[in-house]
Amino acid sequence: MSTVVACILFLAVIVYSIFGGADFGAGIWDLLAGGARRGRRPREVIDRSIGPVWEANHVWLIFVFVVLWTAFPTAYASITLTLFVPLAFAALGIVLRGASFAFRHAVYRTEEQRVYGAFFALGSLLVPFAFGCVAGAIATGRVPAGGKAGDPWSSWVNPTSLLGGVLAVVAVAYLSSVFLVFDAGRIADAEMVEYFRRRAVVAAVVAGVVALAGIAILHADANDLFDELTARALPLVIVSAVGGIASLVLLLRESHRFARVAAVGAVGGIIAAWGVAQWPYVVPQTMTVDATAAPSGTLAATVVVFVLACTFILPSIGFLYWLDQQDALPEEGGDDGIDLAVAPGTDPGASGR
């Protein structure tokens, strides 16, 4: 049962990396979109792309945390004790990003939007970097066993962790740009398709270069991880590499739908490879899945909740996506009709002004 729960946990990590990651990546493109006038149209596409689901995507993170602390509590204690600093930065980034995205939608003055936009983009950059460092620290066995604190700095300020941070940033930027090409295509904005396509190609190349450089870094800094990645996890590494190259080719040939699938394969593949490489450890090389797992009652509860989540949440998300694609009902009018009815002067609420 502990194996099942570990798979659920890692599945949630992958889903969060892809969907949450794409949202963070969108924030990075928002940061790079330039001034208010120049960046207006790319930001419209970005907002449209992450608007409806920006909150739901991040519930996966909460799910990851809760499953980790419920099913593998001592591993969780070791991780949070050791990696206090990057996790605190991740939390900071999540607050900045989540709140300012919501606020930016609700204010109208350009200066205010600029402030919230800056916090949104900063948060989007900070979170993947911090989580990349965390992943690097865990994967290289710098987190000690038994709910003890490792070194608060060298655990995550080291070649592999920093590689993890940088790779996470470029990977989410790459993934998101490929998504944005597709989303721009959906709203038939040819200019923006081209805009994001150029960026997606650059991001794909950069991500590939960082990944290649990563091979050398891992070889020097993290031998165990390197060995497993080139042995047991090799098929997944290949899936990731093929996905990356395929997405690049598909982007150049303007096959955006399949480029998206390939990009998911590239990012999902490398994260899955990390999971397989460190199996059977939750925290290598000291805490195995089996030994750190909670009592069976807890694991059963975790599986039940996961099944319930799939039963209720997947159809709901599907419905939300479907709704997002629908056109407004013409005769009901919703907001439009109402807002027409309360034009200035006739708004009953304006009488006291």
Place this chain on the structure above:
Amino acid sequence: MTSTILAVDPVPWARGQMAFTLAFHIILVPLGVSWAFLTLIANHRAIRHDDSDALLLAQRWSKYMAVTFAVGAVTGTVLTFEFGLLWPRFMGRWGEAFGIPFLVEGLFFFLEAIFVAIYIFGWKRMRPWPHFWTGVPVVLAGIGGSVSVVAANAWMNTPSGFTLDAQGNLDTVDPWGVIFNSSMPLNALHMVIAAYIVGGFLVASVYAVGMLKGRNDHYHRLGFTIAFSVAAIAVPLQMGVGDSLARWVYNEQPVKFAAIELVATTGSDKPEILLGRINDDGEIEGGIPLPGVASILSDPSTGTATVVQGLDSVPAADRPTFSQVNTVHLAWDVMVGTATLLLLVALYYGGYWLFRRRLPQSPWFLRVAACCGVLSVIALEAGWVMAEVGRQPWIVYHYMKVEDAATGNSYVWVTFLAVVVLYAGLGYAAIRVLRTMSRRARDGLSTDDEGPYGPSGPIAGPIEDPVAGEAP
């Protein structure tokens, strides 16, 4: 780690940070839980009576609600981090039991996040009745989520559903036993009703202020009436639940009860002391004693003969310190005092309607009603302080002390200060954004693109906002 003068004892800072972030989050929770219900009442009225004001109200509320939900979501995520960052030893040892209610909460939160988005998107894309029904899961998930979190908190007070091995580590866990621990049902009910009281009074207070400023139209009266009525109905229920809960604490957590009632020594015929404090020698000073009332309320069947266990019944190390006792007792007085005021207002409101068949609208009533929002938040915070401080020094009652649960990281004071600054900005920005949205709505400007989940609008927007920055 090199130790410097900046490295200080993390326990008080960890406690302070947790308390601060929870105190902030708990204000947003009632809005997340009950505002959807208020919105659905307005929505229902809009469809049933073809009431365009009610429709407008429901649409605006759903967008304001989305902003508070978004802020609540990030402050909630911070709490998720803090469990690990501040209390790793607690989570490491008890996570496999304590975590279970949070799994369930995650499920509800997920559903709530999705259906909030569906409901807001649905305004334009769905027919009225199907759209109305997409709001119902938001209400249910809000209740389910808060019940789950309270179950985890209740478990800290009455840990159950597990067995320990010889080393004192968790051996087996029974998820039902963890979730349905003995203090969970009353605590959860108390919190859900509190959410409806605070949410109702907070929303109503905005419309009361609007009416006092002369915006006494159908739209404002409706907004006020829906929100205030829900809160006014919930208050008397809460008094009943609160009374049962106090008696439950008397029976099951006598030391907490002793702190609440300021009972130094075990005995019968204990007075209910209004205000007052316990000094360093363990003697009660000041306050207005109501003779025998604490004993009578604890068990009316035995009256003043009811024996109330005192603080002296357990060693000092196993009960709250005297300064914590004073905090608990003061919080109790504040909670009961503000709740009594709210009850009087609710009774007046109900009585007025019963006898005059209309709602009170005198400026004095509206002024009082406008204060009810803040009063209910004070009652909520006081109740929470009482429950948490009253549990001290335990984090898991009779199993683990707070000081043994905290992180060893001696730089928690840095994150504490950072969090205070960050949340001050967050609170300021949230209120400012809500005011901007409301002012635009009042001025008849488009509210079409507002809200974090809404279909997106022009991001650079109109350059000039004619009213922003000139708050009346």
